[in-house]
Amino acid sequence: MSAETLSQARPAPPPQPPAVRVRDAVVSYDRRPVVRGVSLDIGAGEVVAVLGPNGSGKSTLLRAILGLVPLTAGTVDLHGTPLRRFTEWARIGYVPQRLSAGGGVPATVREVVASGQVARRRRLSLPTTEDRAAVTEALETVGLLHRSRDSVHELSGGQQQRVLIARALAGRPDTFLMDEPLAGVDAASQQTLADTIAALSGRGATVVLVLHELGPLEPLIGRAVVLSEGTVGHDGAPPRPFGDCARDGHEHIHPHADAAGGASALPTIEVPRRD
Amino acid sequence: MIELLSFPFMQRALLAAVFVGLVAPVIGTFMVQRKLALLGDGIGHVALTGVALGFLTSTSPIIAALIVAALGAVVLELVRERTRTSGDVALALLFYGGLAGGVLLIGLAPGASNATLTSFLFGSVSTVTEQDVYVMGGLAVLVLGVIGYFGRELFVLCQDEEVARTHGLPVRLLSLIIAVTAALTVVISMRVVGVLLVSALMVVPVAAAQQLTRSFRVTIALAMGIGVAAALGGLSTAAYADVSPGAAIVLLAIAVFIAAVLLGRALRLRRGAPRIEHDGPAPGTIPHTETGSVST
Numbered sequence: 424m425s426a427e428t429l430s431q432a433r434p435a436p437p438p439q440p441p442a443v444r445v446r447d448a449v450v451s452y453d454r455r456p457v458v459r460g461v462s463l464d465i466g467a468g469e470v471v472a473v474l475g476p477n478g479s480g481k482s483t484l485l486r487a488i489l490g491l492v493p494l495t496a497g498t499v500d501l502h503g504t505p506l507r508r509f510t511e512w513a514r515i516g517y518v519p520q521r522l523s524a525g526g527g528v529p530a531t532v533r534e535v536v537a538s539g540q541v542a543r544r545r546r547l548s549l550p551t552t553e554d555r556a557a558v559t560e561a562l563e564t565v566g567l568l569h570r571s572r573d574s575v576h577e578l579s580g581g582q583q584q585r586v587l588i589a590r591a592l593a594g595r596p597d598t599f600l601m602d603e604p605l606a607g608v609d610a611a612s613q614q615t616l617a618d619t620i621a622a623l624s625g626r627g628a629t630v631v632l633v634l635h636e637l638g639p640l641e642p643l644i645g646r647a648v649v650l651s652e653g654t655v656g657h658d659g660a661p662p663r664p665f666g667d668c669a670r671d672g673h674e675h676i677h678p679h680a681d682a683a684g685g686a687s688a689l690p691t692i693e694v695p696r697r698d
Numbered sequence: 699m700i701e702l703l704s705f706p707f708m709q710r711a712l713l714a715a716v717f718v719g720l721v722a723p724v725i726g727t728f729m730v731q732r733k734l735a736l737l738g739d740g741i742g743h744v745a746l747t748g749v750a751l752g753f754l755t756s757t758s759p760i761i762a763a764l765i766v767a768a769l770g771a772v773v774l775e776l777v778r779e780r781t782r783t784s785g786d787v788a789l790a791l792l793f794y795g796g797l798a799g800g801v802l803l804i805g806l807a808p809g810a811s812n813a814t815l816t817s818f819l820f821g822s823v824s825t826v827t828e829q830d831v832y833v834m835g836g837l838a839v840l841v842l843g844v845i846g847y848f849g850r851e852l853f854v855l856c857q858d859e860e861v862a863r864t865h866g867l868p869v870r871l872l873s874l875i876i877a878v879t880a881a882l883t884v885v886i887s888m889r890v891v892g893v894l895l896v897s898a899l900m901v902v903p904v905a906a907a908q909q910l911t912r913s914f915r916v917t918i919a920l921a922m923g924i925g926v927a928a929a930l931g932g933l934s935t936a937a938y939a940d941v942s943p944g945a946a947i948v949l950l951a952i953a954v955f956i957a958a959v960l961l962g963r964a965l966r967l968r969r970g971a972p973r974i975e976h977d978g979p980a981p982g983t984i985p986h987t988e989t990g991s992v993s994t
Contacts, residue, residue, distance in 0.1 A: 486860075489860075489863070489864050490863065490864075491860050491863060491864070509866075510866060512864065512865050512866030513865075513866075515864055515865075517860075517861060517864035519858060519860060519861060522858075523857065523858045525731045525732065525733065525856060525857060525858070526729075526730040526731040526732060526733045526735065526856075527730075527731075527908065528727055528730055528731040528856075528904065528908055528914060528917055529908055529911050529912050529913060529914065529917055530853075530857070530913065530914040531912055531913040531914070534853075534913060534914050534915070535857065538850065538853055538854045538857065541850055541851060541854045541865050541867065542865040542866055542867075544850065546847055546848065546850070546851075547846075547847060572912065572913075573912060574911075574912035574913070577912070590861075594865075600864075
């Protein structure tokens with residue numbers, strides 16, 4: 424595991440604006456408010472989990488922070504700049520919930536990971552030695568260097584998730600926003616991810632994780648923001664008895680519960696709905 | 699083949715076919731990945747109105763088609779962006795409006811007839827003029843240049859539009875670039891395979907190539923190779939067998955696709971089981987005592 428060799432994320436000199444500042448954010452889908460007045464500061468270098476049951480608005484909040492869904496009211500600042508005027512996108516590493524298959528044209532693992540550098544590369548320029556090294560290092564970090572010439576469509580779900588994380592790493596951002604990086608991911612990949620985030624955090628990166636449950640990331644999370652019906656229900660130390668299925672509003676969906684053969688031996692992995 | 703090359707009209711036709719074979723699969727690869735495989739078809743319908751306008755105003759049908767197709771592509775892209783749900787109807791209005799407009803206007807044009815229309819609907823590569831070849835060559839260089847220049851960003855956009863946004867890429871500009879280069883490609887291909895078959899040359903070589911490849915770059919390169927081979931092969935076949943060149947090119951491309959599917963299947967079988975590799979132990983071998991540690 425070469426997570427220790429990560430070289431991104433310069434330690435930030437204080438005083439610094441918060442990496443993410445959300446004020447009174449309201450997001451509505453079809454006039455139905457999903458995020459209802461969330462205010463939140465995430466300091467540079469913090470590792471924060473955004474938790475909550477399905478439909479609590481946690482993924483929507485992350486998407487609003489990135490400008491992927493419009494705010495009905497409120498403001499979002501990234502690194503001290505209002506979202507609308509924010510231009511330092513090379514500092515942002517977004518890890519979506521899953522790899523989109525698109526029209527199914529093949530692309531190698533390396534091509535996808537290298538595309539994460541698009542924000543910091545000039546048009547028509549060939550990749551520098553440094554660029555190539557960053558891609559190789561990102562692949563090494565997630566343990567997929569040996570698959571770099573394979574098509575991403577040939578990988579398992581957990582491996583695809585690791586490709587998405589490597590893509591974010593390759594751009595060497597200092598602020599990571601990850602949407603359910605553990606969803607549908609096998610145990611080995613979950614541990615790789617936990618090691619990677621620990622290394623990023625050690626280098627001073629800001630990491631915001633939307634999670635259904637803390638899982639193997641629990642030791643890394645100093646602060647948890649728990650959303651409940653679109654508002655912040657808790658902001659502070661991670662709630663201890665988390666993952667308790669008996670909690671109110673906690674809804675499990677077990678995939679392939681009725682699938683024939685072998686499924687009962689698989690670990691129960693939650694597949695949360697995109698909310 | 700050699701004696702065919704001595705005819706100037708055949709030289710022009712072969713050049714035109716090479717341009718089409720090279721360019722259509724390149725933009726086609728991005729369109730397929732963006733799930734816009736049939737966009738070229740729609741733009742082709744709209745281009746027909748441009749062709750008719752060119753005849754009606756006694757200017758160049760190709761230049762007129764170029765302008766109308768590019769405008770149509772911009773409108774298409776804007777409609778697609780605005781209306782996620784009712785977009786289909788708006789697109790249908792534009793497509794069939796373009797087709798009907800072309801048929802109507804060509805009837806009004808002096809000296810143009812249904813035969814003229816057919817030559818644009820299904821191609822008429824043997825009547826390509828020297829000026830056409832220059833225009834097509836220029837457009838081919840332009841399309842390849844634009845895609846080369848924006849290629850990396852277009853790749854990200856076609857992989858995942860939201861990720862493209864979070865990289866700060868100009869998503870709308872890039873979408874318009876895809877639409878307009880598709881329109882230019884339609885106009886390049888129009889004389890060779892006709893507006894009704896244009897989309898086939900954008901999509902079929904890509905579909906064939908992706909049966910055999912793992913990389914995006916290699917897919918584009920192979921699709922270009924298949925495109926050129928089908929264009930040249932179809933044209934020569936048509937010259938000997940006296941059939942429609944456009945139809946021969948498209949059918950040859952489809953034959954290549956079928957061969958690629960079979961070859962791809964054979965290759966995967968020889969390589970052994972599907973390459974999906976599970977990180978953990980195979981299902982059923984996980985000790986039951988550890989099951990809980992994954993989901994909590």
